[in-house]
Amino acid sequence: MKNIRILGVDPGYAIVGFGIVEYDTINFRLIEYGAVLTEAHIPFTERLNSIHTDIEFIFDKYRPHCMAVEKLFFTTNQKTAIDVAQARGVTVLSAAKRNVPVFEYTPLQVKSAVVGYGKAEKKQVMEMTRQLLNLAHIPKPDDAADALAVAICHGHSTRWG
Secondary structure (H helix, E strand, O other), rough: OOOOOEEEOOOOEEEEEEEEEOOOOOOEEEEEEEEEEEEOOOOHHHHHHHHHHHHHHHHHHHHHEEEEEEOOOOOOOOHHHHHHHHHHHHHHHHHHOOOOOOEEEEEHHHEEEEHHOOOHHHHHHHHHHHHOOOOOOOOOOOOHHHHHHHHHHHHHHHHOO
């Protein structure tokens, strides 16, 4: 079987974390990671457009076979939830335009797949992500590390064959 290229996304509108890994059903190999940043002082529609432009670039440059994104859960700030959901929609649209399948995972699923324990702390997930990708340091910003964890979750959660 060939390597599967997975784009992991940690949705947001100020920071969208992304991480791209290749997975051969045994090992992960880091391709790239980073964050799409938007400035707080610009209109929200311009922030969405900026996210869209950068995510389109990532899709065109790295050509992932699939995208894994964290499901959103908000209990307090509904305005933030709606804005993050809109930004998440922009990233998912980029995948849909290319017929790239999108897979969604809860934080519990990500923790379980990466650490083996659904109530693992964020530091544990980041450290295990670093180890699985054979990195010297935990990826920064945290949003990028979270996106890589979502990509790893997808690799571990899917039946390949």
